[in-house]
Structures are given as structure tokens and as C-alpha cells.
Amino acid sequence: MLELRNISYAAPEENGAGKEILRGISLKVDERFVAITGPNGGGKSTLARIIAGIIEPTEGQILLDGEDITPLGVTERAKKGVSFAFQQPVRFKGITVYDLLRYASGRKISVGEACEYLARVGMCARDYVNREVNASLSGGELKRIEIATILARGTKLSIFDEPEAGIDLWSFSNLIAVFEKMYEQINGSIVIITHQERILEIADRIVVIANGAISDQGGREEMLPKLMGGMGQCARLNAV
Amino acid sequence: MDSIQRALLEQVAGLHGVPEGAYNIRSDGELAGRNTTANIDIVTKSDKPGIDIYIKPGTKNESMHIPVIIAKSGLKDVVYNDFHVGEDCDVTIVAGCGISNCGSQDSQHDGIHSFFVGKNARLKYIEKHYAEGDGSGERIMNPTTIIELDEGAYMEMDTTQIKGVDSTRRDTRARLAAGSTLIVREKLMTHGRQTSETDFNVDLDGEDSSANIISRGVACDDSRQVLFMKINGNSRCYGHSECDSIVMDNGYVRAIPEITANCVDASLVHEAAIGKIAGEQLTKLMTLGLTEKEAEEEIVAGFLK
Numbered sequence: 106m107l108e109l110r111n112i113s114y115a116a117p118e119e120n121g122a123g124k125e126i127l128r129g130i131s132l133k134v135d136e137r138f139v140a141i142t143g144p145n146g147g148g149k150s151t152l153a154r155i156i157a158g159i160i161e162p163t164e165g166q167i168l169l170d171g172e173d174i175t176p177l178g179v180t181e182r183a184k185k186g187v188s189f190a191f192q193q194p195v196r197f198k199g200i201t202v203y204d205l206l207r208y209a210s211g212r213k214i215s216v217g218e219a220c221e222y223l224a225r226v227g228m229c230a231r232d233y234v235n236r237e238v239n240a241s242l243s244g245g246e247l248k249r250i251e252i253a254t255i256l257a258r259g260t261k262l263s264i265f266d267e268p269e270a271g272i273d274l275w276s277f278s279n280l281i282a283v284f285e286k287m288y289e290q291i292n293g294s295i296v297i298i299t300h301q302e303r304i305l306e307i308a309d310r311i312v313v314i315a316n317g318a319i320s321d322q323g324g325r326e327e328m329l330p331k332l333m334g335g336m337g338q339c340a341r342l343n344a345v
Numbered sequence: 346m347d348s349i350q351r352a353l354l355e356q357v358a359g360l361h362g363v364p365e366g367a368y369n370i371r372s373d374g375e376l377a378g379r380n381t382t383a384n385i386d387i388v389t390k391s392d393k394p395g396i397d398i399y400i401k402p403g404t405k406n407e408s409m410h411i412p413v414i415i416a417k418s419g420l421k422d423v424v425y426n427d428f429h430v431g432e433d434c435d436v437t438i439v440a441g442c443g444i445s446n447c448g449s450q451d452s453q454h455d456g457i458h459s460f461f462v463g464k465n466a467r468l469k470y471i472e473k474h475y476a477e478g479d480g481s482g483e484r485i486m487n488p489t490t491i492i493e494l495d496e497g498a499y500m501e502m503d504t505t506q507i508k509g510v511d512s513t514r515r516d517t518r519a520r521l522a523a524g525s526t527l528i529v530r531e532k533l534m535t536h537g538r539q540t541s542e543t544d545f546n547v548d549l550d551g552e553d554s555s556a557n558i559i560s561r562g563v564a565c566d567d568s569r570q571v572l573f574m575k576i577n578g579n580s581r582c583y584g585h586s587e588c589d590s591i592v593m594d595n596g597y598v599r600a601i602p603e604i605t606a607n608c609v610d611a612s613l614v615h616e617a618a619i620g621k622i623a624g625e626q627l628t629k630l631m632t633l634g635l636t637e638k639e640a641e642e643e644i645v646a647g648f649l650k
Contacts, residue, residue: 157632159628159632178631179628179632180631180634180635180637183633183634184634187632189632191625191632194629195623195625195629197626197644197647198589198647198648199646199647199649199650200643201647204647205633208630208633208634208635208643209633211633211634258633258634
């Protein structure tokens with residue numbers, strides 16, 4: 106279980122003052138699938154990076170299964186069971202798709218196993234497993250590989266930062282199917298930052314972050330009608 | 346051959362013993378083994394140290410190994426190897442130099458390799474340089490490669506120097522006739538206070554000749570790498586050079602590309618990039634559970650793969 110206690114973050118600025126990005130976020134995630142949504146620039150990605158340990162919060166605590174992981178770095182948190190899928194996957198020269206899946210699983214996996222992870226995100230594995238994770242792959246391909254690395258890790262907490270962004274070539278229903286399947290199989294929690302109604306529809310709980318704070322949250326039955334109708338956020342939510 | 350020599354041989358040539366096919370093994374400046382085949386003849390030069398290798402026209406799918414190993418401290422070895430690759434051949438040549446110097450005197454190998462590649466022949470040339478030993482004597486290698494490609498010839502050259510060489514000056518000169526193609530891939534990693542200077546000089550003389558020269562380097566610790574890449578387009582031709590370097594610690598890399606069009610139909614491109622490992626790359630691998638150091642090692646290993 107993930108617990109955020111009063112997380113605040115101010116981005117350093119040249120004049121020494123900090124630009125406030127997050128203000129006093131407190132959140133408990135014990136459901137299997139929690140979606141975080143809200144307008145662009147609201148601080149969602151920053152929060153995800155704070156959980157992964159990439160950004161250090163100015164204030165507050167992060168607890169994983171009751172243990173304070175705030176002082177831990179990225180690697181230590183990864184080893185404790187935190188996985189993070191980047192919104193914009195990183196490119197490498199010379200590192201292959203197989204290499205990434207091997208690092209992710211933390212052991213020597215067979216090519217067959219690597220292929221299974223790729224097949225689960227709708228990729229024809231044979232075409233990809235030995236490809237370099239470089240600029241020759243499209244944005245959509247990189248996103249699917251990114252999701253496959255999270256599947257290969259299979260940790261108790263998986264954070265996805267807008268997995269739908271940049272997926273253009275892949276039919277969107279496949280992405281939904283991946284998350285539905287993950288929902289059934291996961292032995293932990295998924296936190297997903299998304300603007301997509303179809304993903305929100307499978308969330309146990311929806312949290313809205315706007316202007317650096319939680320502006321609303323609740324079960325999907327309660328939240329979806331609010332988000333989709335009349336609150337003025339519909340247009341922004343769909344502006345992926 | 347003793348265990349040090351055998352280990353060196355494995356590093357530079359991937360050989361566990363004597364290779365198949367033609368070979369010439371030079372150890373501490375002396376001939377340590379030679380085998381010729383029906384199509385590949387090896388003749389010792391009479392005027393200077395080195396050998397002439399004659400590969401008969403039309404020889405296909407044969408390979409030859411010419412490793413040089415030095416385990417004696419203080420040896421300065423200069424060798425001239427000339428490769429005459431006949432028309433329509435399709436062959437692989439594996440060369441390499443390994444130095445193990447635990448002594449206090451410098452050990453040095455200067456290999457001057459000349460390739461005369463006949464019409465429509467295909468040649469793959471693989472060269473590995475490796476050195477070890479913790480003596481105060483330096484391990485020095487200065488390879489010179491002279492390439493002449495006849496009409497329609499095709500040559501690929503993979504040259505790798507990953508470890509241990511204290512000082513190196515790598516000089517590669519090529520002249521390409523009509524319709525010939527040269528592809529060079531250099532991989533270089535320097536440590537400690539090592540220095541490396543690479544000099545490529547390619548003349549695209551013939552119509553529709555083309556060259557692609559790619560160098561990837563990693564400079565760690567206090568090491569220094571200097572890279573000159575010169576391509577002259579002297580007719581209708583295509584030339585591309587690329588140098589891509591990672592600097593770490595106090596590493597120093599200087600890349601000096603030069604492309605010259607001496608003909609209005611020459612098409613020449615140069616790309617160069619130097620930088621440290623991107624922070625996002627480290628972060629990504631760390632989110633997969635690697636430590637920063639492991640992530641760095643994997644990124645460098647991939648880059649030089």
C-alpha cells in the first residue's frame with residue numbers, strides 16, 4: 106500500500122524562490138487501480154516522479170507498506186517494488202529491447218520470456234526483441250516497450266504516466282485490454298495518470314489533481330458523471 | 346605458447362588454439378606459427394619485417410587470422426603486412442594485437458597494414474587491440490591502415506580498442522576507385538591517463554564510390570581522445586562520417602571533421618556529437634532496479650557493442 110503524507114514540491118527558480126507545483130497532497134492507495142487525472146500543468150507527472158524517487162519533495166512523506174521510503178533513492182525504491190513507466194520513454198544507443206526486459210525482470214530471462222511480455226502489449230515479438238531502443242522506433246512502439254518493462258518487473262506498485270499519450274499506431278482497445286488484464290493479475294496497485302475516459306472507466310478510484318492539489322476524488326461511479334458532464338473539465342480531459 | 350600468450354590470443358582473435366584456415370601468428374617479434382591454404386599464400390618480406398599475403402582471385406568464404414602478441418617488456422615491434430586480395434574474392438581477415446606488459450619498459454607495436462582489394466572483391470577486416478599488465482612500462486600501439494579499393498570492391502573494417510592501451514595513434518588512409526564502398530566502424534574506450542589519436546583520411550576518387558566512417562568513443566578518467574575525420578569527394582560520390590563520443594569523469598574528446606567537395610556531384614555528410622551519459626538514461630535504468638554505476642556500465646557497454 107502506498108501512502109502520501111502532505112507532499113509539497115516547489116521547483117527551484119533562478120531568483121532563489123520556488124515555484125509551487127504541489128501543495129499538501131495526502132493520498133492512500135490500497136485499491137488495485139487508482140487513476141489520477143486533471144488538467145495539464147496541474148502537477149500529476151511531478152507527483153508520479155516524486156513517488157518513483159526521481160524528484161525529491163520539498164515536504165512530506167512517502168510510505169510503502171508502512172515503511173517510510175522518502176529518504177530512498179530511485180534504485181532502492183525500485184528494489185522495494187516501485188515501478189515507473191515514463192511518459193516519454195528514453196532512447197538508448199546499443200541497448201536492445203531484450204536488454205531492457207532483462208534488466209526489468211532482474212534476472213537472465215530467455216528470449217521466449219521476453220517475447221511473451223512483448224506479445225502482451227500487442228507487439229510481434231520476433232520483430233522487436235533484438236531491436237535497439239533508439240530513434241528507429243516510433244513513439245508508439247517505445248510506449249508499448251515501456252509498458253512491457255513494467256509487466257516484466259511485476260512489482261507491487263506500478264505507476265504509469267499517461268500510457269495512452271503517443272500511442273497512435275496501436276488500436277486503443279488493445280491498450281485498455283492490457284490494463285484490464287493487468288488489473289486481474291496484479292498482486293499490488295496500479296497508479297495511472299491519464300486523460301482517457303476508457304481508462305478512467307476501469308479505475309477503482311479516480312483522483313483529480315488541479316493547481317497542485319487534490320480537488321476531488323471518489324469511486325468511478327461517483328466521479329465519472331462529474332468529470333464527463335458539466336464540470337467544464339471534459340474538454341480538457343479529452344485533450345490528449 | 347605459454348598461458349599469457351594464449352590469453353592474449355583469445356582476447357585479440359577469439360582463438361583458443363591454432364585457428365582453421367590460413368594464419369600467421371607473431372609472438373614477441375618472431376614467427377610463432379603459419380599455415381597457408383590452396384588459395385591464401387603468406388610470404389615473409391625480405392626487405393623489412395612483415396609478410397605479403399596473396400589471396401587468389403575468386404577465393405570465397407575463406408578467412409585468415411594474423412594475430413600479434415607481445416608479452417616481453419621493452420619490445421618495440423614494427424611490422425609491415427601487405428594484403429593482396431584478388432578480384433571477385435569474398436574473404437574475412439582477422440587481425441589483432443595483444444600486449445601484456447608487467448615490466449618497467451615500454452612495449453610497442455606499430456602495425457602497418459596495406460590492403461589492395463581487387464575488382465569486385467569483398468573483404469571484411471576485423472582488428473582488435475588489447476593490452477594488460479600492471480608494470481610501469483607503457484603499452485603502445487600505433488596501427489596504420491592503408492586501403493586501396495579497386496573498381497566495385499567492397500570493404501568493411503571493424504576496429505576495436507577497449508582496454509589497456511596507454512597510447513595509440515591510429516592512422517587510416519583510403520583511396521576508392523569507381524563503384525567501390527568502404528565502411529569503417531571504430532570503437533574506442535580509454536581509461537586512466539591514456540591517450541588516443543585517430544586519423545581517418547578518405548579519398549573518394551572514383552565515380553559512385555562511397556564511404557561510411559563511424560567512430561564511437563568513450564573517454565573515462567583522465568584519458569584523452571582526438572579524432573580527425575577527413576573525407577575528400579573527388580568525383581560523383583557519397584561520403585558520410587559520424588563520430589559519437591561519451592565523456593566521463595575528466596575525460597577529454599576533441600573531434601575534428603573535415604569534408605571537402607572537389608567535384609560538384611560529391612555528396613558529403615558529417616555528424617558529430619560529444620556529451621556525457623544522458624541523465625534520463627541513467628534514471629530509466631535505475632527505475633528498473635540498477636544502481637547508478639550498473640546503469641552507467643550497461644549504457645557504455647551498449648554504446649560500444
